[in-house]
Amino acid sequence: MFPLENAETKQGLRRIAIDPVTRVEGHGKVTLLLDDDNHVHQARLHIVEFRGFEAFIEGRPYWEVPVTVQRLCGICPVSHQLAAVKAMDLIAGYERLTPTAEKLRRLMHYGQILQSHAVHFFHLASPDLLLGFDSEPTKRNILGVAAQFPDIAKQGIFLRKYGQEVIRHVSGKRIHGVGAIPGGVSKALTDVERDELRRDVDTMIQWARDAVRLVARIHTTHPEFYDSFGEFRASMMSLVGPDGALELYDGALRARDADGGLIFDGAPCASYNEFLQEEVKSWTYMKFPHIRALGAEAGWYRVGPLARVQTCDFIATPLAEAERKNFLAAGGGKPRHGTLLYHWARMIEALHAAETIRDLLDDVEIVGTDLIGEKGERREEAVGVIEAPRGTLIHHYRVGADDLVKYCNLIVSTTNNNQAMNEAVRSVARSFIDGNEVTEGLLNHIEVAIRAYDPCLSCATHAIGQMPLQVDLVDSSGALVSRRAKNFSAA
């Protein structure tokens, strides 16, 4: 049982809710239970939406899945497309992609890392860091940033635009395109498109580097505060390349404990469920994954940028690697666990993405026209794993001889961070709320901690709740269309 997850008794406690959590993707709320002296007895992040993708994907043709599962998320659709298509490659009998197809998929993926990290940092999180955690709430948004820091806001807008244009050139659309298909990709990149993307890439690398420096500068203004805000020790997990490099498209799973020691390494993606398992709790739609060998209490972990820059041994692009070394040196060479350090790590990855995009555009094979691999034996079951902007994303499918999906299981990046986000909420509640007069600004501190994880709450929804209430659906004339009341029990 985790401290502050369950109040011993709810008698005499008052409930404060942050509902909805804003400047995040999807639906979440935080509830706090406090006594008369404002001591916190319980703090929870609830995910309040259920869509049931895993169930209704069953029965659909396998080739449709990469396109449909994108609709889990409008910020990171490319991740879902690629994780699904990596599984469907194997199911359809494509063991190997052509060099051009793999490079185009990587290009699209790094375009997405860049745009997603930009939208998170500039559009969603930067108002807290640049304007203040308890600044005027009606101005605490991207337009407030644009009014005070026009150059920073513009660079954020253009970094995101560039990443979106990379995606559009590979997949035909900025959001929910059709680039990757089982066996390869559906479209070549033309010389004209490549040249257009090349034109701005050096500027993007410069701006991404400026963004890393901006976060580092913010940290050096109050290092103790930024290091300790929402800090707690945690294990971390990500894919890494065969040489130990930061690897976002394909690799094996590695987990380190809070001191940096290896828990497992080189774990093949196909056997993820030998290493990981999921638990359900009654008060949230989001499951709780953890490392099977360690159990639920000790086995939870972090994923995403802060985990990735520390699970890997190095970053293969020079500017990002230099910034990673700065980041580690600023922590005295020990693993760093402060929640706000996610932003610093995220911008290091944005820089790495921009450098990688440049390298891919300079590769002659990126404009190749050999797009589909050699087809071999069909399979019934496969797992696709990718490092999405928010962390490790696992798609697992079984497909029958009739080409229809028989089973689908998803462990989404944000779900991997479920316990970590709850720990961050509780850490901040202890430090800032406990015993104090609760103000809007103090409550925003809790949201600041949640935002650092860049949660994608639509992705992560798999369940339902019960409420003692009745919902009437009426049409525009006021006539009753249907009535639903609480009427089922957890079987």
Add this chain to the structure above:
Amino acid sequence: MNAFPSQRPEKRLRIATATLGGCFGCHMSLLDIDERILELAKIADFDRSPFTDIKHCGPSDIGLIEGGVTNSENVHVLREFRANCRTLIAVGACAINGGLPAQRNPIDIGDLLREVYCERVDENPQIPSDPELPLLLDKVYPIHEIVRVDYAIPGCPPSADALWKFLTDLIGGRTPRLDYAHFRFD
């Protein structure tokens, strides 16, 4: 590309936005207007939106709704928007007809939950049932079945150019029109 009329509205406009049972893709498409968002900021403020910290919708000129209606909370949010927004717009496939999440509609909701929560979980399988969680509806409903809707913009998501064309028409006092190139359903 349309520009705003040189005759700027007398008073600043207020725009409210919400995602119900959607994927946030329509909101991302709105951000895909890129630097034009700074144009918009010259004449409009955002009220409740995932991009601001305003938690409840106040009186607004334009309300943009993404996503279908999947649970009791969506119903409350949608009614709050209808009561406060002069013009309410269904943005994207899910708001208009339920979209992809409506693929759950033929499945009994109890079966669906048992499948996701009890059959794929090794530890502590149970259907979450805390009173803090909103009640799920039996089906995903399009928003026009709950409130009156003034306009619908199709697409999954509608492109940034379609959203821009629509908003510039509406703000400029013209009847919003999307030509063939802007009119798509995927």
